[in-house]
Each structure stands twice: as structure tokens, then as C-alpha cells.
Amino acid sequence: MHYLTEDKAKQALRDRGLPVPDGEIAASPREAGEVARRLGGAVAIKALVATGRRGKAGAIRFAGTPAEAEVAAAAILGQTVNGHFCRAVYVERRIEIEKELYLSLILEDYPPKLLCSAEGGVEIEEVHRTRPDSVISFDVDPVRGLPSWDAVAVWERAGVEGKVLAQLGKLTADAYAHFVAADCTMLELNPVGIDTSGRPVVVGTMMATDAEDGQPAAAEAAAGRLLTERERRVIEASQNLPGGMVRYTELDGDIGLFVGGGGAGLHQHDLILAAGGRPANHTDASTVNMDKVRVLIDAILDHPHVKSLFVSWHYQQMAQIDKRVIPVIEALKARAIDPRKFPVVIRMFGPGEELARQAAASLPGIHYMPHGAPLADGVKLIVELTQKVKSAEAVQ
Amino acid sequence: MSILIDEKTTVVIQGMTGRQARLDCTNCLNYGTRIVAGVTPGRGGEEVLGVPVFNTVKAAVAEHPATASVIYVPAPAVKDAVLEALDAGIKVIVATSEGLPRQTAAYIVAAARATGATIVGPNTNGVISPGRSKLGGIGGVDPSDIYVPGRIGICSRSGGMTAELSLTVKRAGYGVSTGVAMGGDRITGRAMVEYVRMFEADEGTDAILCYGEPGSSNEAELAAHLTANGVTKPIIGIIAGLFQENYPKGVSFGHAAAMISLEADSATAKRQMLARAGVTIASSLEDIPELLRDHGVQPEEPLATSRQTVGSA
Numbered sequence: 123m124h125y126l127t128e129d130k131a132k133q134a135l136r137d138r139g140l141p142v143p144d145g146e147i148a149a150s151p152r153e154a155g156e157v158a159r160r161l162g163g164a165v166a167i168k169a170l171v172a173t174g175r176r177g178k179a180g181a182i183r184f185a186g187t188p189a190e191a192e193v194a195a196a197a198i199l200g201q202t203v204n205g206h207f208c209r210a211v212y213v214e215r216r217i218e219i220e221k222e223l224y225l226s227l228i229l230e231d232y233p234p235k236l237l238c239s240a241e242g243g244v245e246i247e248e249v250h251r252t253r254p255d256s257v258i259s260f261d262v263d264p265v266r267g268l269p270s271w272d273a274v275a276v277w278e279r280a281g282v283e284g285k286v287l288a289q290l291g292k293l294t295a296d297a298y299a300h301f302v303a304a305d306c307t308m309l310e311l312n313p314v315g316i317d318t319s320g321r322p323v324v325v326g327t328m329m330a331t332d333a334e335d336g337q338p339a340a341a342e343a344a345a346g347r348l349l350t351e352r353e354r355r356v357i358e359a360s361q362n363l364p365g366g367m368v369r370y371t372e373l374d375g376d377i378g379l380f381v382g383g384g385g386a387g388l389h390q391h392d393l394i395l396a397a398g399g400r401p402a403n404h405t406d407a408s409t410v411n412m413d414k415v416r417v418l419i420d421a422i423l424d425h426p427h428v429k430s431l432f433v434s435w436h437y438q439q440m441a442q443i444d445k446r447v448i449p450v451i452e453a454l455k456a457r458a459i460d461p462r463k464f465p466v467v468i469r470m471f472g473p474g475e476e477l478a479r480q481a482a483a484s485l486p487g488i489h490y491m492p493h494g495a496p497l498a499d500g501v502k503l504i505v506e507l508t509q510k511v512k513s514a515e516a517v518q
Numbered sequence: 519m520s521i522l523i524d525e526k527t528t529v530v531i532q533g534m535t536g537r538q539a540r541l542d543c544t545n546c547l548n549y550g551t552r553i554v555a556g557v558t559p560g561r562g563g564e565e566v567l568g569v570p571v572f573n574t575v576k577a578a579v580a581e582h583p584a585t586a587s588v589i590y591v592p593a594p595a596v597k598d599a600v601l602e603a604l605d606a607g608i609k610v611i612v613a614t615s616e617g618l619p620r621q622t623a624a625y626i627v628a629a630a631r632a633t634g635a636t637i638v639g640p641n642t643n644g645v646i647s648p649g650r651s652k653l654g655g656i657g658g659v660d661p662s663d664i665y666v667p668g669r670i671g672i673c674s675r676s677g678g679m680t681a682e683l684s685l686t687v688k689r690a691g692y693g694v695s696t697g698v699a700m701g702g703d704r705i706t707g708r709a710m711v712e713y714v715r716m717f718e719a720d721e722g723t724d725a726i727l728c729y730g731e732p733g734s735s736n737e738a739e740l741a742a743h744l745t746a747n748g749v750t751k752p753i754i755g756i757i758a759g760l761f762q763e764n765y766p767k768g769v770s771f772g773h774a775a776a777m778i779s780l781e782a783d784s785a786t787a788k789r790q791m792l793a794r795a796g797v798t799i800a801s802s803l804e805d806i807p808e809l810l811r812d813h814g815v816q817p818e819e820p821l822a823t824s825r826q827t828v829g830s831a
Contacts, residue, residue, distance in 0.1 A: 385676025388758035436678025439658030
């Protein structure tokens with residue numbers, strides 16, 4: 123998922139002809155003052171971070187003059203808003219609003235939905251909770267699209283009447299056109315203001331696309347913390363080396379986990395916790411590029427808390443498993459790891475299994491599960507062996 | 519019996535000249551899948567793996583009638599490939615591609631639904647009716663090592679778990695009527711509840727295994743169906759991803775998601791809503807055989823034994 127900052131989201135809508143107030147980025151209080159002067163009159167100063175709930179976090183302020191804009195920008199710049207460091211602000215011409223509407227397009231599950239309410243603003247979830255009927259949900263047929271007359275009918279149901287309906291219908295259809303063209307998963311315009319001359323104007327904008335952005339910043343936002351050096355290495359490899367992706371997220375346990383990340387990876391992680399084990403990480407990988415696998419394995423083994431390694435994917439039906447097991451064995455050898463002291467359990471079945479077993483056999487002490495062994499058996503063994511290592515350490 | 523595909527199903531392969539397609543098709547042909555034609559624009563008139571290749575699906579099915587298609591084209595070409603298959607009257611489309619934009623997925627799903635066709639996927643390794651036919655890479659080179667014929671229906675959000683579920687029941691003497699990897703993406707051609715209804719209607723299926731994950735409304739829809747219509751065949755659900763609830767969540771972006779979700783879509787919430795609707799929840803794969811026996815579902819009689827019985831009677 124990629125979350126756009128307000129400047130980019132609003133420029134995209136402006137380019138498509140939607141009514142969006144003028145606004146510019148400023149990276150310092152002085153620049154914010156200059157932008158305010160150029161825009162003339164009152165402005166809103168908002169932290170330029172791709173996160174929700176900025177108003178409630180104190181990251182949106184209002185200013186009547188350029189001098190006030192400088193003060194407001196100084197208060198916001200350098201703040202951390204919901205885990206995002208604020209390096210710039212968005213300075214936007216302030217529009218007098220008589221009424222706030224809520225408009226959202228969302229594609230989570232099929233089909234896409236249009237949500238409209240005549241009671242927009244930051245309290246929309248509360249409005250929906252107390253009076254669910256005041257938020258209209260409309261299923262959009264992706265083949266038919268969302269013509270303006272469908273949107274007019276939805277706004278009418280939401281209780282909007284009068285001349286503004288026509289403009290709102292067009293605004294909504296235009297927003298939908300962008301929603302589809304830009305591969306958005308969410309486009310929320312909250313509020314859509316009705317200005318003093320009765321025209322709709324897009325005041326709040328949040329846009330998410332399903333582009334895999336793979337940037338460390340996105341991973342940090344998702345994790346709610348800074349990335350470790352090992353996690354950064356894996357992201358870099360995932361982006362720069364060819365063939366499939368690799369993902370690596372550190373946790374606070376001690377069992378190094380090399381799983382495919384699909385269903386079997388999730389299930390095994392659950393089973394490890396249920397058996398009393400604690401994974402040091404979770405992984406997700408689709409690559410058979412051995413260099414890429416090696417970067418991931420190195421990260422897992424370099425984690426200072428790791429006391430064992432569990433290599434267990436679902437039964438592979440298409441991919442060669444030797445290309446995933448051989449880099450593991452090489453990484454263990456390169457570190458002179460003795461699997462009799464640092465337990466290694468492998469449960470990898472499928473094409474290339476013989477080669478994988480040969481490679482594993484070259485390092486004494488590795489437990490390679492018999493062909494077809496249940497997934498839970500591997501889990502039990504790694505948890506048990508890890509526990510033994512820890513008990514032995516405790517005795518010493 | 520089975521759902522979606524059986525030994526009579528005839529298949530065209532869109533993008534058959536590519537590397538992955540050839541690999542999968544070799545395994546499918548060895549398994550007995552009736553691949554009647556390939557389609558790759560510009561390669562019409564050639565033969566691949568002994569199968570004639572055409573420039574369009576329409577031309578292919580005009581000479582070799584087919585009801586199913588497997589699509590191997592890259593993500594940007596998937597939309598047209600699906601629409602072309604629908605236009606030629608194809609009813610079961612396996613869309614293997616990963617990385618399809620969600621908007622494109624929504625569009626092809628709507629288009630298929632409008633014609634009554636089923637898209638399996640996107641992001642799937644396919645569907646298998648053991649001993650009869652398989653579409654896609656499912657089962658790999660040696661499908662019988664994982665999938666044996668039987669009377670358990672499998673519907674899974676993960677291709678890997680389709681295999682692990684089948685292995686689990688195979689070890690306990692059960693076989694599979696049809697295994698469907700419904701697709702790993704959030705939007706799939708059919709919802710879990712629709713596959714369950716196909717299995718409910720299938721005389722060859724005695725019990726149904728469903729594998730789900732956090733995210734998506736699949737389990738909520740299934741629970742609503744079972745609550746409204748009752749449970750007609752034992753359904754065992756296995757929902758992974760419990761561990762994700764131990765870790766912090768980021769701040770939500772926008773309000774819409776919070777308003778349209780009927781219930782939280784965590785693994786715990788899904789387990790609870792399915793259990794309330796009459797689904798038996800397995801917390802580990804290994805629990806499944808015992809749960810099947812609890813429901814009175816018996817392992818298959820080995821074919822040789824049943825023949826002997828008939829012979830001695």
C-alpha cells in the first residue's frame with residue numbers, strides 16, 4: 123500500500139479538474155510565510171505526512187497573516203505525527219465553508235464502494251456509529267463505472283438537495299475516474315466543503331494506491347518503529363536484486379524463522395507461539411534467486427537474539443527448494459555455526475529435495491524432517507531444541 | 519464427483535508459449551488434463567507440447583470446443599485475456615498472475631460475474647480434482663504425492679495451504695474431491711462462501727475444509743450464509759495469522775475502512791464468527807483428521823479392498 127501526501131493527492135485531483143484550493147509545500151517557517159503571502163489572506167498549515175488523524179494530533183493550524191503562518195509552521199515542523207517525522211508543511215488557501223460533506227471511495231473487498239454523508243468532518247466515524255443511516259454506502263459495478271447520475275442519486279439519498287447536486291455528481295464521477303486510473307484502494311475527500319457561493323470544494327484528501335512502494339519509510343510506518351540495519355538490508359535486496367521479493371520483520375523472540383510467508387508461514391508462526399516458542403522474526407519470500415535468499419538468511423542469523431533456525435515452507439509444488447536450502451547451509455558454514463549447539467530444523471519438500479538433503483547432510487547436526495512429515499512436527503522439534511539450548515545457557 | 523473441473527473438462531491455455539506455461543502444461547498433460555488448444559497472438563499455426571496454438575481464443579474454441587482456460591500472461595495483459603476468454607464463452611478461468619492491481623481484479627471479477635463465469639484467482643496455483651484433472655501448477659510434477667482422490671472439498675486462500683491440507687488428510691486415509699486455491703489477493707473471482715456452496719451441492723463431497731487469513735470479508739460472508747441456511751455438510755475452518763494480533767498496528771489512514779467492516783477481520787474475530795455459525799475450528803492442521811472422525815466422516819476405503827469386497831460377495 124502506498125499512502126500519498128496531501129500535496130501529491132491534491133495535485134492529481136486538480137489535474138483531473140476537481141475543485142481543489144491552491145496550496146504549496148514549505149520546508150521552513152520563512153517559506154511558509156512566503157507561500158501565505160503569495161496565496162493572500164488566511165491559510166491552513168498542515169504537517170506534510172501521509173497519515174490520518176492529523177487534526178487531532180495538533181498537526182493542522184490556521185493563520186490569518188503571513189506572520190502567523192510562520193509561527194504555525196514553526197510549531198509543526200520537526201514534530202513527529204503518528205510516528206512520521208514532519209520535514210515540511212502544506213500551506214493552503216483557506217476557504218470559507220458553510221457545510222461539510224463526506225465522500226469516500228474504497229476498494230477493500232469486492233465490490234468497490236462509494237460512501238457519502240451530508241455530515242462530513244473529523245467526527246464522521248462517530249456520526250456513523252450513532253446514526254448509521256446518515257452514511258450512505260453504494261456498491262459500484264466496476265464494469266459500469268460510476269456515472270455522475272448514479273452519484274447524484276446517492277447524494278440525494280444522503281439528504282443533499284438543490285443546485286449543488288449537479289456539481290457534486292460531477293465531482294464524485296471525476297473522483298471515481300481518478301480512483302480507477304491511479305489504482306487507488308482508497309480515496310477519501312473529507313470534508314468536501316460547500317463554500318459561501320454554494321459550490322463544492324475539496325478540503326480534505328487522503329489517497330492510497332496499491333502500488334508496492336517498498337520504501338523503508340512505508341515499512342517504518344507499517345511497523346510503527348524505525349527499521350533495524352538488517353531490515354534495511356533486506357528491503358534493499360528485495361528492490362535491487364532480480365526475481366521475486368523478500369521481506370523480513372524483526373520480533374522479540376529467539377527462533378530465527380525462514381518461512382515462505384504465505385498461509386503455511388502464518389500457521390507455523392501461530393503454532394510456534396502456541397507451543398511456547400518465540401520467533402525472532404517473520405519472513406515472506408517468493409524468490410529462488412540464491413543471492414537474494416542469502417541476504418535474507420544473513421539478516422536472520424545476524425540478529426543478536428537468534429538461538430536457532432527453522433527453515434520450513436509449505437510443500438513446494440513448482441519452485442526448486444534446493445535454491446532455498448543451499449544458501450542456508452552456506453550461510454551457516456560461513457559463520458562456522460555448529461547445528462549441534464545452534465539447532466537447525468528444516469522441513470522442505472518438493473522439487474530439488476534430494477539436492478537440498480545432500481547439502482544439509484554436509485553439516486552434521488541439522489534436523490531435516492522426513493519426507494511428508496506434518497508441519498506441526500517441525501514446529502514441536504524447533505521449539506523443544508531451542509528450549510534445551512536456553513536451559514543449558516541458564517545452567518552455565 | 520468434484521466441483522469446477524472433472525475428467526471431461528476441455529481447456530485452452532492463454533499464453534501457452536511462455537516458460538511457466540510450458541512447465542505447468544507438461545505436468546497437466548501428464549496428469550490427464552484435456553488441454554485442447556493454446557493461444558498466443560502471432561504464434562497461431564504452431565504446436566506446443568503437441569497442442570495446436572491459435573492467435574485468438576475464439577479461433578481456438580471454434581476448432582476445439584473448451585469450457586475452461588488457464589491464463590499465463592503478464593499482469594498488464596490479464597484484463598484483456600480474461601475479457602477475451604469470456605467473449606469466447608469460457609466458463610472457468612484460472613488467473614495465475616501475481617501482482618494484479620486491485621482495480622483490475624475488481625473489473626475482471628465484475629465482467630466474469632456478469633456472464634456467470636468463475637475466475638479462480640488471481641494469484642493462484644490453480645485447482646485440482648484428484649485423479650480427474652488439474653489446472654495450473656497445483657500439485658507440481660508429482661500431484662499424487664499430495665493429492666489423492668476422495669470426498670473432502672478444500673477451499674483455501676493459500677496455494678501452499680491447499681497442499682498442506684491435502685497432505686494432512688491424506689496421511690489419515692482421506693482423499694480430496696476438489697482442491698481450490700481461491701487466490702491469495704484480497705479480491706478473488708469467487709468468495710469462499712461460493713465455493714462452499716458448490717461443495718454443498720456436490721454429491722462427491724462429504725466434508726469441507728476452509729483455510730482463511732486476516733483481512734477480507736470471506737469468513738463473514740460464509741458465516742452469514744451458514745447462519746441463514748444451516749450447515750448441511752461438516753465444515754472445518756482453519757484460520758492462521760493469530761500472531762499478528764500480538765504486534766502493534768499503525769494508525770489507520772482514512773475513516774472508510776472502519777465504517778464498512780461489519781466485524782474486525784482479525785484471525786480471532788474470524789474464528790469466533792465461524793464457530794458461532796457452526797463451523798468447527800481447527801487450531802492446528804494436525805487436529806483435522808480427528809475432527810473429521812468426530813463428524814462421522816470416514817476415511818476412504820482403499821480401492822483394492824473395496825474391489826475385493828465386491829468380488830467376494
